[in-house]
Amino acid sequence: MTYLRDRIELLFFVASILLLAAGGAAWLLGQDPPAELLWAAGTVLGLVFAVAWVAGALRRREATVDIIAVLALAGALWVNEPFAGAMITVMLATGRLLEARAGARARRELSLLVERAPRTARRRVQSGVESVPVEALAAGDLIVVGTGEVLAVDGRLLSAGILDESALTGESLPVERVVGEDLRSGVVNAGAPIDVIATATAADSTYAGVVRLVEQAQAASAPFVRTADRFAALFVPLTLVLAGAAWALSADPVRAVAVLVVATPCPLLLAAPIAIMSGLSRAASIGVVIKGGGALERLAAGRAALFDKTGTLTRGQPTVADTVTAADTVDADEILRLAASLDQVSPHVLASAIVTAATRRDLKLEMPEDVHEEHGYGLRGMVGVHEVRLGKAAWIAPGVEPGWVRQVRRRADLDGSLTVFIAVDGEPCGAFLLEDPVRPDAPRMIRALRAAGIGRIVLVTGDREDIAHTVGRVVGVDSVRADCDPGEKLQVITAESANASTIMVGDGVNDAPALAAAGVGVALAARGATASSEAADVVLTVDRIDALADAILIARRSMRIGMQAVVVGMGLSLAAMVAAAAGFLAPAAGAVLQEVIDVLAIGIALRAVIPGISHTINMAPADIATARRLKTQHDAVSAVVEQIRAVADTLTTRDPDLAPARVLLGRLETELLPHERADEELLVPLVARALGGSNATADMSRTHAEIEHLISRLHRLLNGLERDARAEDIIELRRLLYGLYAILRLHNALEEEGAFSLVPDARAEPENLTSPAQNTQRKADR
Helix, strand or coil: CHHHHHHHHHHHHHEEEEEEEEHHHHHHHCHHHHHHHHHHHEEEHHHHHHHHHHHHHHCCCCCCCCHHHHHHHHHHHCCHHHHHHHHHHHHHHHHHHHHHHHHHHHHHCCCCHHHHHCCCEEEECCCEEEEEHHHHHHCCCEEEEEECCECCCEEECCCCCCEECCCCCCCCCCEEEEEEECCCCEEEEECCCCEEEEEECCCCHHHHHHHHHHHHHHHCCCCCCCHHHHHHHHHHHHHHHHHHHHHHHHHHHHHHHHHHHHHCHHHCCHHHHHHHHHHHHHHHHCCCCCCCHHHHHHHHHCEEEEEHHHCCCCCCCCCCEEEEEECCCCHHHHHHHHHHHCCCCCCCCCHHHHHHEEEEECCCCCEEEEEEECCCCCEEEEEECEEEEEHHHHHCCCCCCCCCHHHHHHHHHHHEEEEEEEECCCCCEEEEECEEEEEEHHHHHHHHHHHHHCCCEECCCCCCHHHHHHHHHHHHCEEEECCCCCHHHHHHHHHHHCCCCCCECCCCCHHHHHHHHHCCEEEEEECCCCCCHCCCCCCCCCCCCCHHHHHHHHHHHHHHHHHHHHHHHHHHHHHHHHHHHCCCCHHHHHHHHHHHHHHHHHHHHHHHCCCCCCCCCCCCCHHHHHHCCCCCCCCHHHHHHHHHHHHHHCCCCCCCCHHHHHHHHHHHHHHHHHHHHHHHHHHHHHHHHCCCCCHHHHHHHHHHHHHHHHHHHHHHHHCCCCCCCCCCHHHHHHHHHHHHHHHHHHHHHHHHHCCCHHHCCCCCCCCCCCCCHHHHHCCCCC
């Protein structure tokens, strides 16, 4: 139906241009009767279409300014001004064609994912590989994804691969993913066939959720009502009164027709919707689906932002923060390797965190055998020659609880962490502390929102007050409301809405009522759509919340440009109407002038297609490759950082054993220091280039110097303790280690926020794969 309508409007435009041009050619050749006949035919053509549009509006009980076009076309025929009528027809056809093209462009941007939705998948079974409908897939199924195929469900990689994620992230070139990484449905396998274990059904996966969101956005944005129709109740009577007064005072019906001709603002009155459609399309191109022009307008009007915590300002996925060993003789990397090997085949969200931690440290994983899940307790299986158990402390270490287990639990309670304990060959040997870290891009996003005009930012969460305030201080919000259930969140939104237009951002099921109650609700659906996505007005399909600030800028710019187009066009049209009523404009001249005004207004509106100011930092492809390489090294040396704390914890003044400290010093000097020096040499300059100055990198450089100084002091101190180690020396050594640990934790947080969060996707990528689009400079709306 849409295709047929677009074809008819294209034919209408072509026919109107041909009739006007043919009439003009005949007039230039001195053939007045054929010219007037051709122009009259063009006028009749426009009259037929205009009458059809008015009839359709009346059936829908909508106000419309097309009644002015009907009167102007009929009046042009009545007073024998066929050229003016033909010009009006061209104006009508041009406006409709521009509207159709703008709508088609927006639909094309939003329909990309829908058109690529997979229908079948290949599942491994005992007898081989079978092709099944995607609806038949379940969590835990082993899936084979061939070259060029679309991943049908969310899953975890069992073999390394190269993937095209452009449909979800906008990243134009493939990226390399390693074993254990989570994949979102909708990505395309750009390399050799890969094996994936499903972690969700097709209906609950990212791709299906985004398809539903796109369909909602299309339904909301398709029936755009032209902006001028809102004012038809005022504009149409004004035009008729002015035309009638001109006729009555001058006794000349030609003046009335001239007023009607210059008051035919169909293309002009499409200017604002064209700007809005352009804004929707621009937002979709950066991974933000805005559900219609009304949502765009409310997003532009927002002045106060409220954020949920989990999954919004934090990653929403657990990350291994530390590996605790039961004794000095236990190798932390080895128990992490065994745990990750077992967890490879588990769809549990905590399993993903452990596998990711191991792969980031370049640990070699083995495929487990004889894996069994003890519901409510944990997972057990064989990894090589070792029997490995993962799960609750009571299952791993039954009976009397060892002291190290109590310490792990106490630390987890203080930090708000989760714990997973491990036993190898029946012997409890360690635990993993998992936390939900703050998103590295969250503080920069908060600053970008303030730069975009958001005056107040509030954190509203159901989490504990101490954890909520910690996150709030890190990201820089104005106020924190903790321990809120969904009803209390609604109360906070109601109170904030009384003072300013509100934007609520969340990603959980319990956020849906708050998103619906706010002026505009923004949901994060990068890892799959939930009830919050269905209730939201704006949905982020990329896992980068800094896109929200750019979406607000796009919305405000689109609304501003649309208003400029309407004000300029309407002002000039009203001036032309007064001139026509006074007899200074004939219908033919008025038709030409109105065409110029309409083209000017639409030209103003089309500025919204041009990119404006963006808070997204664009980096050169070579810098992106360098940053990703350094990020891989950054993740690999994190084990050394955690070893500092472990060594400091075990130091005692009675019979001190300095061997672990000397081993640690060796790792610091051979692994960590070379990485920090590479950061200073390579990372700091590229961040300065991306941010446009060296001031932004001063903190990183200062901490680099402090880290090197503390390691140098540690070297001298341990050399001096070779012969005699007194109690005060051990205290000094322990103080030095804790200080180094604190500096490194702070330094790593600064690098995550200030450097690695600038990279489009801080994962390993083949260095020869670079994106020209990422080498663009910031563009400003001048």
